[in-house]
Amino acid sequence: MLLIHCPYCDETLPELEFAYAGEAHVIRPEDPSAMSDEEWRDFLFIRTNARGPHFERWRHVHGCARFFNAVRDTVSDRFLLTYKAGEPRPDLASLEAAQ
């Protein structure tokens, strides 16, 4: 069972309190009707499926109920960072250097 740091509660807590919520930084377009079928398809279905660091969303569903973002290595399952929703996508190179 993973331990996950909620950036809102500022606590590291067991995975049981959290729910996975898909890839992060996939932003819903301002005006979906202006998008081509291909653009909309990509927004709906195309995901990174990273081997290694992956930007993803989690929800502290049995805690503060907030959605937040995380960088998790999909090979080791290790969390490199969690950060609040709306914060900019962190720079991977500096993150890995810090590890």
Add this chain to the structure above:
Amino acid sequence: MSQFRIPGKGRVDHAETVRFAFDGREFTGLRGDTVASALLAHGVHLMGRSFKYHRPRGPVTADSAEPNALIGTSRGPGRFEPNTRATVQELREGLMCESQNRLGSLSFDLGAVNDALHPLFPAGFYYKTFMWPRSFWDKLYEPVIRRAAGLGRAPSEVDPDRYASRYLHTDLLVVGAGPSGLMAALEAARAGARVTLVDENPEMGGALRSDPGIEIAGQPAWDWLDGALAELESLGVRLMNRTTAIGYYHQNMVGLCEKLTDHLDTIPENAPRERMWRVRATRVVLAQGALEKPLVFHGNDRPGVMLAGAAQTYLHRYGVKVGDRAVIVTSHDSAYHAAFDLAEAGTKIVAIVDTRATPEEDLRAEARARGIEVLTGHTVTDTKGRLRVASVTVNPVEGGRIGAARLLHCDCLLMSGGWTPSLHLFSHTKGSLQWDEESRTFLPGRMTEDCHIAGAGRGLWGYGEALADGAKAGAEAATALGKKAGATPLAVAHDRPGTGESHKELPTNRKSSRVRAFIDFQNDVTAKDIRLAVREGMRSIEHVKRYTTNGMATDQGKMSNINGLMIAADAVGKAPPEVGLTTFRPPYTPTTFGAFAGYHKGATFEVTRRTPIDAWAEANGAVFEPVSLWRRAWYFPQGGEDMEAAVARECLATRASVGIFDASTLGKIEVAGPDAVEFMNRMYTNPWTKLAPGRCRYGVLLGEDGYIRDDGVIGRLGSDLFHVTTTTGGAARVLNMMEDYLQTEWPDLDVWLTSTTEQWATVALNGPKAREVLVGLVEGCDISAEAFPHMSVAECRVAGFPARLFRLSFTGELGFEINVPARHGLALWEALMQAGEPHGITAYGTETMHVLRTEKGFIIVGQDTDGTVTPEDAGLGWAIGKAKPDFVGKRSLARPDLVAPGRKQLVGLLTEDGAVKLEEGAQIVLDPGQPKPMKMVGHVTSSYHSATLGRSIAMALIEGGRDREGETVHVPMPEGVVRAKITSTAFYDPDGDRLKL
């Protein structure tokens, strides 16, 4: 005194005998014995039959890696356990146990015919043999071969035992209480760390319990152990014996299974049998030691053939000699020590047969001094003895040539093929293993978790090394924990260091077709099977494993993996690390389902949610059904009615007069705030801006992909307040989805979302008499048809309670839904029942609700939709606010596939014979005469018998269904093809006149 017991020797209590039965025969053992040691004390080696060939087998080990001596144990009804290792099952008074996998008696096993037929069961026979015609499955494989091959019988009764589970947080978890683990725990605890030390054995001490001649810090080993354990206790270390670390999971979570009662004569009342611990440790020290390997030679599986280290353990821990005349065959120094100890205990050592040409001179000298013959550079080519080894044939090997045979008579053959570091838990962490060419074994490589490995587990040998390495690991762990630690050196006298060689199968002069040299004893895999697998094209060790089943038995290849790898690598012609090692997976040893289930069984298997009206339903004879986690009243049988009769009565009564239904499980979400309307406009397909307070509307929620996710009636209570209802199963999902959009896409919207599902009890009142029943109970609201039309909502009082009153209908009848605070739900229900009595008010359950809604063509999301159904497909195109610029899923409704012709659409289906009810889920075809496989054009989603209409009705999703209205389709069923006509889904009161009452 048993023939092979040595008075006064071992850790057993010679003063306390324990009676037990094996295969119906009564035996006595001593307190502290295992079943295996007690039987060996009586000279019984034959304890089981092998999996495939039914070959007679005895214990090879004295520990949890045992592949052969598997028994069924029993202590009364429900307390039967198969596949227990006789080598770890402690004796208890009255223990009943039985051997396994025999047809007839253990000494005369009819299944042994499989052994004579062994050419029929080569590697991969599962894949080859079982591919013959289908009829062979029914007539031969299942009844005959399956019965002949196998392990213990499964218990047939419910397990009455309790299983506990707990969490534990600790600074340092040390796995294994041998010399390394003890020292690690001592050093860390002395430095002030909170330490937990676990060991699977009843007694801590590990290998030192089999080597009492060692001296540590000037004390005999066992005296030193007593002192070390006492010190650990005084330092507050949590000492857990009979506790197996079964798995090592992420971020230093280790699963422990603690056995609590299997060794006790009587079980204390309410004592759990086992306890599963989920331990989160800041640091972990793995000190699991090493497992001895067998040597691979013809006839290495006879009873009486066992590991030399096991014989040493039986001697020192249990005071049992495994035989009177022993031949030792070894490629490792450790077996010499076993031979010396056995010789001192009175066993005649016939010879030490060493596969190595030049073993350590010191050991040979000591053997000479003891009068033991050492045969160097020798191999074993044969053993004899039907139920117990009686002789062994050994031959010198010179320049690869097998020399003249020599026959050695014996009653036990003790082998050692060297030692494999026990790295199972380390492998669970995905830590990498590194091949060490010198010791020809895998050692721990890169770590992924905060752990240390100490002692024999990383290839070290000898007590001095193990103690020092453990101390170092403990000090390192303590330092990592921020403590000041040092490793105290310990003087060790009479140490037993040693080295050895690893082999493939031993050289032989037998014809290869006549060699039965076993690698995996439990799965009956021989060296020949591995070579055959490679010849037939298997190259990866993972393929070899699956093809031969090597290492796939309950012992998970603890003894067989490295031998299998050596032989596979030789056959492939590659170095062992290039062929690779199979993956170790938890659990380390077989673990009961009960321990995993813990408290999650029976009534506490999962949460059961009950509505405030549940007690009334129960008192009035309701039959319940589970709906997500709720238990809901399904129907209310009266006077011996069956389900069909009860549902028919409930339906007719509701349509004729008035029915009452507990709808409390409906999901409810309060959407409040200045931007509530905007939020609703963006979430739901429908337009909400013009919905006036006091009105409600049927809302449809899509996923961003355009498919229906949920639906429900939504009431507007004020300009900034909506009372949203969801499906029973969808409540949490819908709230999650709303929160997701609100928090991450539209954080600018000023809206609050609150789950109110359990705050409100909801009672639905339906039928032409509904208003008459309700009207006398309502205060503060005119519920006349004119003042309170269909799809109205009001806050008022009902039966004296504050209420949110909806006029809506899921039945097609005049309907109301009354929400009151949950604590008043039962009182409201009872008040309505009383008010309805003159009208014959009838309580109905979920089944009637389904029949009534199907008669009206109302859908259930998740039953009539399946995650690929758009509003248009479901006939709900009218619920889409086409003028709205955007809502969740809107863009997807224009995706090419979602507007393409021929999509499955929801239609009604009437069987030609109204007495025939279709099966929900049944597939639909257009032409029943077409060749198989037929083209399926859809399936039945809802199907019920309608008492109101006097016939069956159904809904179905059918390709281009609405354009086919009036056509006949076919539903092939086992009993024959059912013909049905496509219709509209509005089976009853299609114009909705009854809503207008």
